[in-house]
Amino acid sequence: xxxxxxxxxxxxxxxxxxxxxxxxxxxxxxxxxxxxxxxxxxxxxxxxxxxxxxxxxxxxxxxxxxxxxxxxxxxxxxxxxxxxxxxxxxxxxxxxxxxxxxxxxxxxxxxxxxxxxxxxxxxxxxxxxxxxxxxxxxxxxxxxxxxxxxxxxxxxxxxxxxxxxxxxxxxxxxxxxxxxxxxxxxxxxxxxxxxxxxxxx
Amino acid sequence: xxxxxxxxxxxxxxxxxxxxxxxxxxxxxxxxxxxxxxxxxxxxxxxxxxxxxxxxxxxxxxxxxxxxxxxxxxxxxxxxxxxxxxxxxxxxxxxxxxxxxxxxxxxxxxxxxxxxxxxxxxxxxxxxxxxxxxxxxxxxxxxxxxxxxxxxxxxxxxxxxxxxxxxxxxxxxxxxxxxxxxxxxxxxxxxxxxxxxxxxxxxxxxxxxxxxxxxxxxxxxxxxxxxxxxxxxxxxxxxxxxxxxxxxxxxxxxxxxxxxxxxxxxx
Numbered sequence: 001x002x003x004x005x006x007x008x009x010x011x012x013x014x015x016x017x018x019x020x021x022x023x024x025x026x027x028x029x030x031x032x033x034x035x036x037x038x039x040x041x042x043x044x045x046x047x048x049x050x051x052x053x054x055x056x057x058x059x060x061x062x063x064x065x066x067x068x069x070x071x072x073x074x075x076x077x078x079x080x081x082x083x084x085x086x087x088x089x090x091x092x093x094x095x096x097x098x099x100x101x102x103x104x105x106x107x108x109x110x111x112x113x114x115x116x117x118x119x120x121x122x123x124x125x126x127x128x129x130x131x132x133x134x135x136x137x138x139x140x141x142x143x144x145x146x147x148x149x150x151x152x153x154x155x156x157x158x159x160x161x162x163x164x165x166x167x168x169x170x171x172x173x174x175x176x177x178x179x180x181x182x183x184x185x186x187x188x189x190x191x192x193x194x195x196x197x198x199x200x201x
Numbered sequence: 202x203x204x205x206x207x208x209x210x211x212x213x214x215x216x217x218x219x220x221x222x223x224x225x226x227x228x229x230x231x232x233x234x235x236x237x238x239x240x241x242x243x244x245x246x247x248x249x250x251x252x253x254x255x256x257x258x259x260x261x262x263x264x265x266x267x268x269x270x271x272x273x274x275x276x277x278x279x280x281x282x283x284x285x286x287x288x289x290x291x292x293x294x295x296x297x298x299x300x301x302x303x304x305x306x307x308x309x310x311x312x313x314x315x316x317x318x319x320x321x322x323x324x325x326x327x328x329x330x331x332x333x334x335x336x337x338x339x340x341x342x343x344x345x346x347x348x349x350x351x352x353x354x355x356x357x358x359x360x361x362x363x364x365x366x367x368x369x370x371x372x373x374x375x376x377x378x379x380x381x382x383x384x385x386x387x388x389x390x391x392x393x394x395x396x397x398x399x400x401x402x403x404x405x406x407x408x409x410x411x412x413x414x415x416x417x418x419x420x421x422x423x424x425x426x427x428x429x430x431x432x433x434x435x436x437x438x439x440x441x442x443x444x445x446x447x448x449x450x451x452x453x454x455x456x457x458x459x460x461x462x463x464x465x466x467x468x
Contacts, residue, residue: 033438039238040227041290042438101432103441108427116425168425171288172335172406174235 003072010074015081022085025053026092043100050093055166055180057086058159062187069194080136083155087133090126118168125161128154156191159184204362205277207297212353213281214450219292221361223435228368229286230387231336232321232328239330240368246327247388249372258318258393261309268372272358274307275299279362280355280376285417285449287381291431296376297359302350310346310394317349318342318399319375320391336402342386343399343413344377345458353378353454356389379451381415412468416459417449421468 029049032038038045061082067073102109113119132152135141141148163184167177218224230240252268281295305317323339325331331338348354357376358365365371370387377384383403393399403411410424419429430442448455459467 040223040434041237041432043432044290046438100438103439105430105442108429108442112427115422118425172231172235174335175333 007072007074015078018078018081019085022057022081022088025049025089029053043096047093047096047101050089050096051166054086054089054093055162057082057089058155058162059180059183059187061086061155062159062184066187066190069190084133084136087129090129094123094126118165121161121168122165125158125165128158128161132158156188160188205297205359205364207277207279207359207362210278210280212454213279213295214283214293216281216283216293218281218295218361219435224292224294224360225366225368227292227434229288229382230330230368230370232330232338232340232388233368234330243329244367244371247322247324247367247371248327249367249388252372252390254373254389255391256304256308256393257391258395259311259314260305260394261311263308266304266308268358271304271373275303277359278355280357280378282376282378283449283451284378284382284385285431285445287383287411287415287423287428289423289426289428289431289445290434291443291445292434295361296355296357297362297365298355298357298376300352301354301356301375302352304356304392305349305394308392308394313396314394315346316395316397316399317344317346318391318393318395319344319386319389320393321386322388322390336406340386340402341399342375342384342401343395344384345398346394347458348377348455351455351458353451379417379448379455381417383411384415414459414464414467416455416464416468417445418447418464418468419445420447421465 029038029046033042033046061079064075064079064082067075098104098109102112113123132154135144135148135151144151163180167173167181170177173181226241227237228240229237230244233240233243250268253265254268254271255265257263277297277299279295279297281293284292284294301317319342321340322328323331325338330336344354355376357370357374358372360366360369365374370385370389373389374387375385375389398413401411401413403415404413417428422428428445431445432442433440446452
């Protein structure tokens with residue numbers, strides 16, 4: 001009942017609004033930065049907040065299929081917007097690392113990158129999302145046909161790398177860290193069970 | 202509020218100290234939570250009066266030393282020290298304290314003692330972080346005896362002319378300025394002189410990442426990040442990273458302690 005009401009009212013919300021709403025977290029971070037609201041270490045705050053926002057959207061994107069399967073909630077037409085917003089925040093997260101954190105010390109940044117698993121796992125996640133972002137338009141979907149689905153399967157390892165990257169940068173994994181890991185595991189598990197036990201239609 | 206009387210010290214740096222706000226709202230004190238803003242939020246509940254320090258092990262006069270009694274018998278100095286966190290950020294902090302050696306000498310170090318072990322208060326009712334997992338509470342740290350007796354090594358009881366705020370390790374904390382910040386254990390309740398190297402919290406959690414010595418060293422990287430540079434807290438959004446100095450800039454005073462030691466192995 002509720003689900004069909006939601007699905008019904010969503011019909012009037014075009015995906016364009018999602019892109020606009022996706023800018024709210026950025027606006028919030030910018031507002032905090034200019035109003036001195038990021039505390040004593042704004043660099044780390046900006047960097048971490050951007051990464052965390054990307055994680056919300058990545059996990060949100062992965063939740064769309066199970067949401068339809070288990071609750072009948074139809075959000076499929078917002079999935080592209082959610083994925084692209086996540087990619088946008090990852091670009092900003094990476095830029096914050098290079099410009100604000102490493103302060104353009106390229107040599108140290110590159111040395112860090114090749115030596116440290118949490119950094120190159122994060123980057124691997126980002127790099128594997130580049131072709132997905134690049135093919136997230138109708139023309140590519142048509143041109144690639146079945147290969148589009150195959151290519152976009154990359155989102156699973158990409159988000160997996162992202163979650164590991166997030167956990168590994170902590171000195172000790174916090175409760176919140178474990179919660180994100182559990183959420184990712186659950187989202188993957190429902191896909192495996194969906195394959196093993198297809199629902200009857 | 203009355204300022205604590207403290208003598209200036211020749212060991213102070215002439216670098217500009219961070220603000221009181223920066224020093225008291227950006228803390229790693231996991232007993233009060235994981236986030237750096239948690240200690241300032243939650244440390245208010247901590248009761249620091251009465252307070253005493255149990256001194257034991259290889260000492261002539263073991264026992265419980267009341268805080269007032271400890272402070273009555275020492276000369277407080279202001280020590281403006283550089284602080285370098287293992288996470289590669291740095292601050293300058295105007296501590297008020299006294300040499301740890303003064304207290305150890307009062308307790309009388311026995312000839313067989315080689316190390317000093319420290320323990321933080323264990324009181325989960327007042328320290329919410331201790332109710333969670335992840336770390337085997339209480340927090341423990343240690344120094345080699347010669348490091349502990351070094352004149353740079355102090356016990357701090359004040360900051361910026363005031364009593365030490367709770368989030369900074371009240372009422373009594375260690376400050377060892379040439380080592381990464383986690384060595385400078387907070388809210389100390391127990392000091393034990395030992396013959397063997399004591400267990401330390403971070404080393405037992407991640408021995409590959411945190412060693413017993415934990416001397417600031419730009420040439421020995423943390424496995425997950427470089428220690429060659431540091432970010433100065435309060436320097437602004439677009440400030441350049443600064444090069445990290447050997448022994449955090451205290452090389453002239455402490456290099457001798459590590460003569461003949463391979464600092465890549467004993468990190």
